[in-house]
Every structure is written in C-alpha cells, then in structure tokens.
Amino acid sequence: MHEAALEAFRPAIDVCYDPTLVDDTELLHRELAQADALIVRNRTRVDLSLPDAAPDLRVIGRLGVGLENIDLEACAERGVSVKPATGANTQSVVECVIGAMLVLRRGVFASTPEVLADDWRRHWQSLGTILRASIVHDDHCADADHIFLILSAASEAYILPMRSNACT
Known part of the structure; x- marks a missing residue:
C-alpha cells in the first residue's frame, strides 16, 4: 500500500x-x-x-x-x-490470464529465439489460432454486476467471469 x-x-x-x-x-x-x-x-x-x-x-x-x-x-x-480485499485484483488477474492465453496460443513464448533472430514465422504459427473475444452481460445481474468474457479459438472456448461497474 x-x-x-x-x-x-x-x-x-x-x-x-x-x-x-x-x-x-x-x-x-x-x-x-x-x-x-x-x-x-x-x-x-x-x-x-x-x-x-x-x-x-x-x-x-x-x-x-x-x-x-x-x-x-x-x-x-x-x-x-x-x-x-476480496476481488480487489480480479481485473488484473483477468488481464494476466488473457495475455498468457494470447502469448501461448500464438506461440510467442516458445518462439523467443526465432523472434530475436528476426526469423519468426508468425503467419504459420497463428494460422487459425487467433482468439476471438466477446463480452456478454449476465441477464440476472444479482448482487454484483457480472459480465463474462468469452474467448474462443478454433473449437475451444474460455469463459471468464468478470465484474463491471454497471449492469446494462
């Protein structure tokens, strides 16, 4: 603090x-x-x-x-x-998870030597594996304003609960 x-x-x-x-x-x-x-x-x-x-x-x-x-x-x-401080770092964790998913999905981490050598063939590694994201508001919006970030790649989908400041 x-x-x-x-x-x-x-x-x-x-x-x-x-x-x-x-x-x-x-x-x-x-x-x-x-x-x-x-x-x-x-x-x-x-x-x-x-x-x-x-x-x-x-x-x-x-x-x-x-x-x-x-x-x-x-x-x-x-x-x-x-x-x-329950939930105080939720947004940071969500951002970290999304970043890690993108890095791992695109093969960036395993490609460090190629990137450093200016020989990264990203078009082959990212073909069909780019994450798509959409935000869906929870219909109930009970005691907290919940939204869900849905990440999908090929046939896989990741649903991450998040909190927003306002329900719409």
Whole structure:
C-alpha cells in the first residue's frame, strides 16, 4: 500500500505508515498499543501475540490474496474483525490470464529465439489460432454486476467471469 492512499484518512484519523514494522515485531507491538485498525500484507504474521499487544484493535484489513498469515480464531476470540480485499485484483488477474492465453496460443513464448533472430514465422504459427473475444452481460445481474468474457479459438472456448461497474 502506498502512503499516499492513506492521506484521505488524515487528519481525522491518526495514521502510522511504516513499511519496516513487519521486520521489527517489538516496534510493531508498541505502535499497535493504541491502534483500532491494522492493514497488513502477506509478510505480517497476525498470531496470538499481535491481538494481545493491541487491546483496542477492532479490525484487520488484509491487502492481497489469502488469509494464511492471520490467525482467524485468535482474532475472533478477541472480537477483531478481519476484512480481506476480496476481488480487489480480479481485473488484473483477468488481464494476466488473457495475455498468457494470447502469448501461448500464438506461440510467442516458445518462439523467443526465432523472434530475436528476426526469423519468426508468425503467419504459420497463428494460422487459425487467433482468439476471438466477446463480452456478454449476465441477464440476472444479482448482487454484483457480472459480465463474462468469452474467448474462443478454433473449437475451444474460455469463459471468464468478470465484474463491471454497471449492469446494462
């Protein structure tokens, strides 16, 4: 998390931004003595000692994927809510998957030596294997605005659920 992202909380909330705290457990515990909230990445271990060091702690925000670094039972016992950033990187993952599919489908990765030697015969490798994409809105648009990106190549089809900001 960038420090600039926390500026919106100031001056109403006292914010301590120190990316080095993850490497100094004693200092982290001292800083948490008066804290109501904590935002962690994957390197900060939230075990029994951390909630004990922060008696006023009410919520832990987890940036990134997974909760393996947080002792959920210890937090629940102390009434500390854990809020993962569910779905925050969905768009990035979708873009990465689509990019990887295109690279693999076109043979670019395996053709690095040929590309570097200016001898890439892409017209042969991409013949009939170019992905076609279309976006289809979910008719239900229940609690979230879901759309599906349908990628097809030859007889194969890939359906990727995505989120949009608005249902139409």
